[in-house]
Amino acid sequence: MRGFTIFEIIIVIGIFIALAAAGATPLLFLKNKNALVNAAERSVSLLSAARTQTLSSENAARYGVHFAPDRAVLFKGTSFNANDPENEQFFFGSAVENAMVSLNGGGTDVVFKRLTGETDGYGTITFRLKKDPTVTRIITVERTGVVSTE
Template identity: 30%
Template sequence: MELHNISNAKGFTVIELLIVLAIATLISSIGLIYGYDTFTRSSVRSQEDTLGRLLQTARARAISNVNQSPHGVHIDPDKYVLFSGLTYDPLDPENEPFPRNSSVIISTDPSGMNNFVFAQLSGDASPTGTIVLNASGQNYNIVINSEGGIDW
């Protein structure tokens, strides 16, 4: 009977497998962190685009004199609402709600503004200021000036 020498056997040692596993774990962790950062940035950017376009829509409707009234955008914790009139009425059946990502924190400067109204025909904005969208340190700004200009 012929015996084979184990030291000449081909294969991987436990140490080699552990090293490869450690390297794969490290690379996966780096990818996960980078992927989460990219997702967060994309989420904030998407909310910025949505809110910016809704503000532009409200201004365009006010300038076009739709319903012969001013138009605006109301910011709730879970949605944006397009509305017509000088003030936001949550019971108005003509309100148009749009869902928003509640993980993106929205603040305004000056603080406390959650209704942005554009005057009919002129499109002038009231109030004016900056809307700041933030998630995990990613900040994006939407600036509204007195003439209704929206910059994001």
């Protein structure tokens, strides 16, 4: 007789499942790492926009960015108002969280000064993957208002 036994078919299916699982794990990690990089880069972009809007005296106001565990919010004014409809929010996504905000004077807001672009809220903001907290991206805000990421 020619053909395959049920045992051989089960073995082949098992091998395919194992190969698929082995290939999917790195892809999922890569997707999450890209989400982490995107969260950090978008936050840097919001900080840069806030500084630029402040320096250009847009609406004769100061601008800043508020950091929450799940989002960064660009706001107008010297302090964050969660109910302001003009706030521009960016949600980090389900794989990423803002693990730690360590700014001068405490708090979670970086507000820029008109004319100079400096901030009293200088320090670091650390993002990490929820499923692997050892994978991080750190944003550094200098007193001068210059922003960088590592």
